[in-house]
Amino acid sequence: MNEFIISVNDLKKKIKVEGNYLLFNDKKFNFELQPLNSNLFLFKLGDKFYEVYTKSLSEGKLLVAMKGRQFEVIVRTELQEKAAMMMESAGHSNHHVEIKSPMPGLILKFKKKIGEEVEAGEPVLILEAMKMENELRSPAKGKIKEIFVKEGIAVEKGVTLFMIE
Amino acid sequence: MFKKILIANRGEIAVRVIRACRELGIKTAAVYSEADRTSLHIRLADEAYSIGPAQSSQSYLDKEKIILLAKEIEADAIHPGYGFLSENPEFIKMLEDEKITFIGPSSKSAAMMGNKIAARNLMRENGIPIVPGTLKPVSSEKEGKKSAEEIGYPVILKAGGGGGGKGMKKVFSEKDFLPAFESASREALSAFGNPEIYIEKFFVSPKHIEVQVIADKHGNYAHLFERECSAQRRYQKIIEEAPSSSVDGKTRTKITEAAVFAAKACLYYNAGTIEFLMDKDKKFYFLEMNTRIQVEHPVTEMITGIDLVKEQISIAAGNRLSFAQDDLKINGHAIECRICAEDFLNNFLPSAGEIYYYREPSGKDIRVDSGFNLHSIISINYDSLIAKQICHAPDRGNAIKKTAAALSEFLVAGVITNIPFLVSILNHNLFTSGSYDINFIEKHISELNEQAAADSGENLDEVAALFAAVMKSGSVPKNKIKTPKNNRWSDLIYE
Numbered sequence: 001m002n003e004f005i006i007s008v009n010d011l012k013k014k015i016k017v018e019g020n021y022l023l024f025n026d027k028k029f030n031f032e033l034q035p036l037n038s039n040l041f042l043f044k045l046g047d048k049f050y051e052v053y054t055k056s057l058s059e060g061k062l063l064v065a066m067k068g069r070q071f072e073v074i075v076r077t078e079l080q081e082k083a084a085m086m087m088e089s090a091g092h093s094n095h096h097v098e099i100k101s102p103m104p105g106l107i108l109k110f111k112k113k114i115g116e117e118v119e120a121g122e123p124v125l126i127l128e129a130m131k132m133e134n135e136l137r138s139p140a141k142g143k144i145k146e147i148f149v150k151e152g153i154a155v156e157k158g159v160t161l162f163m164i165e
Numbered sequence: 166m167f168k169k170i171l172i173a174n175r176g177e178i179a180v181r182v183i184r185a186c187r188e189l190g191i192k193t194a195a196v197y198s199e200a201d202r203t204s205l206h207i208r209l210a211d212e213a214y215s216i217g218p219a220q221s222s223q224s225y226l227d228k229e230k231i232i233l234l235a236k237e238i239e240a241d242a243i244h245p246g247y248g249f250l251s252e253n254p255e256f257i258k259m260l261e262d263e264k265i266t267f268i269g270p271s272s273k274s275a276a277m278m279g280n281k282i283a284a285r286n287l288m289r290e291n292g293i294p295i296v297p298g299t300l301k302p303v304s305s306e307k308e309g310k311k312s313a314e315e316i317g318y319p320v321i322l323k324a325g326g327g328g329g330g331k332g333m334k335k336v337f338s339e340k341d342f343l344p345a346f347e348s349a350s351r352e353a354l355s356a357f358g359n360p361e362i363y364i365e366k367f368f369v370s371p372k373h374i375e376v377q378v379i380a381d382k383h384g385n386y387a388h389l390f391e392r393e394c395s396a397q398r399r400y401q402k403i404i405e406e407a408p409s410s411s412v413d414g415k416t417r418t419k420i421t422e423a424a425v426f427a428a429k430a431c432l433y434y435n436a437g438t439i440e441f442l443m444d445k446d447k448k449f450y451f452l453e454m455n456t457r458i459q460v461e462h463p464v465t466e467m468i469t470g471i472d473l474v475k476e477q478i479s480i481a482a483g484n485r486l487s488f489a490q491d492d493l494k495i496n497g498h499a500i501e502c503r504i505c506a507e508d509f510l511n512n513f514l515p516s517a518g519e520i521y522y523y524r525e526p527s528g529k530d531i532r533v534d535s536g537f538n539l540h541s542i543i544s545i546n547y548d549s550l551i552a553k554q555i556c557h558a559p560d561r562g563n564a565i566k567k568t569a570a571a572l573s574e575f576l577v578a579g580v581i582t583n584i585p586f587l588v589s590i591l592n593h594n595l596f597t598s599g600s601y602d603i604n605f606i607e608k609h610i611s612e613l614n615e616q617a618a619a620d621s622g623e624n625l626d627e628v629a630a631l632f633a634a635v636m637k638s639g640s641v642p643k644n645k646i647k648t649p650k651n652n653r654w655s656d657l658i659y660e
Binding site: 002006011022051055067071073128130133135 | 573
């Protein structure tokens with residue numbers, strides 16, 4: 001089956017590829033694809049060409065950039081999507097969310113302590129990068145279970161900073 | 166004229182200076198840190214010298230190292246760009262002692278304006294209205310709270326050591342004072358090496374109006390009209406324009422007069438900018454003076470036809486201004502957009518990394534000043550500015566349309582940019598009507614973000630999803646275009 005579940009910016013879209021057609025939201029689009037090099041494509045959708053840069057990222061993600069936008073896209077078949085959903089809900093059963101550093105920077109200050117309650121969207125720590133202080137917010141409501149880094153240290157991108165229960 | 170200029174900066178402003186030097190027939194020496202090995206300025210300069218690790222303190226801010234290099238390579242002048250050492254009186258003094266020309270003001274003028282608190286006092290003594298607030302640095306939390314009480318909340322905390330949004334914090338009530346004070350002091354110390362903070366009244370809906378001034382070493386002063394930079398987020402300007410649609414002829418006469426007066430008060434030569442806040446009644450208040458070329462200088466160049474960087478170099482070499490005040494007229498309208506590597510959907514966190522793919526817009530009256538190119542790396546060590554797009558048109562309405570059209574041509578892959586966010590600002594009715602103020606973006610941030618996320622109706626996320634599905638389906642041709650049989654035009658050939 002050429003049917004896929006595509007996640008872009010946390011939104012899922014169901015798309016079917018049939019020959020030269022794409023089916024999405026009950027609409028049918030004609031497409032063409034012309035590779036310019038291994039990363040660069042001319043993608044024609046209906047009557048419009050898009051110049052698309054793409055690159056495989058870690059964890060099965062695909063970087064897709066066009067015009068002034070850049071997306072990290074996950075493409076799964078329906079079966080893969082079901083498996084991923086099951087894994088996710090299994091992961092959620094112990095109710096832990098790990099928050100990773102979105103960029104390299106310097107940990108300036110923790111605004112919360114271990115054991116403190118946080119609301120979703122509440123600032124937890126200040127990370128300095130590009131000469132600015134950036135607030136990192138909690139993605140979920142819960143309690144700070146663990147803090148893995150100290151104030152004053154530099155962290156790389158992807159380092160686990162703290163855990164919410 | 167100079168034979169060789171060392172450019173003590175990086176990014177787009179280093180490129181801008183190189184271009185001016187090349188036109189003037191002056192050799193250019195670029196400097197670069199480890200993090201800038203792939204930047205554009207080192208590809209364009211006649212000579213390029215590695216000056217140390219990524220941390221600015223050990224490269225672009227290392228005064229001794231830069232002066233030693235200038236002597237060794239026999240550079241007779243240094244252009245500081247903006248930021249880094251551009252407003253550092255100590256550095257300028259060292260150059261004066263070494264008889265290397267600093268392309269900027271004297272160390273004395275820079276010192277008079279560099280301390281923002283001293284500058285406020287100087288302006289007040291000269292009868293130029295200043296924003297109400299403290300005239301001395303705030304030494305403690307207790308004293309600060311007392312001053313804030315007297316000024317009346319809301320207030321804004323600012324760094325005495327320098328401007329540019331670093332160390333600025335708004336405070337709406339007494340209970341928020343302490344964390345803001347601490348954070349402002351920290352940022353001020355790290356940005357300027359000086360934790361001094363002063364307090365100003367926070368105006369609720371002012372416009373940011375600034376005047377470009379220029380003066381030579383022979384006592385000739387001129388202004389190049391005003392710019393409006395009210396489109397700001399976290400005190401960082403995002404879109405700038407010249408002239409301001411809110412400054413009428415009478416106000417323009419008054420504000421430009423005040424600006425030239427301010428430049429005279431500090432015995433200024435070089436290009437400089439006097440920043441003001443302007444309220445609804447067109448009353449204006451001095452904010453600060455920037456004693457260097459400004460990021461947004463191109464909009465002024467577009468409407469006046471004057472090359473400010475070439476003029477700076479010529480003034481430093483001892484020449485008179487190449488024009489008189491009466492030669493200048495405002496020609497049309499120009500808008501600059503700052504293309505920054507930041508993720509507007511994720512609280513504007515900076516987005517660092519390699520630029521995998523890059524193409525700039527072009528066309529009539531479209532200018533792009535950028536510091537990076539294919540495979541350049543946007544480093545976490547410096548600010549997030551990738552490029553500036555400047556468009557010029559006969560009037561403001563057309564300048565806005567041209568700006569949006571040009572932005573739609575930009576192609577950047579590898580880092581996330583604010584381009585969709587810029588487009589959503591340009592489309593907003595408060596921007597198009599010209600009635601926006603410095604709190605416009607923060608007030609309408611969710612609305613602007615929503616528009617940006619949907620690419621102002623273009624929904625590129627859907628296109629990305631459709632593209633990804635095609636890639637996954639395996640229907641990617643190896644090298645030949647996949648021509649659909651049902652293309653209604655495929656049998657027709659146009660000649």
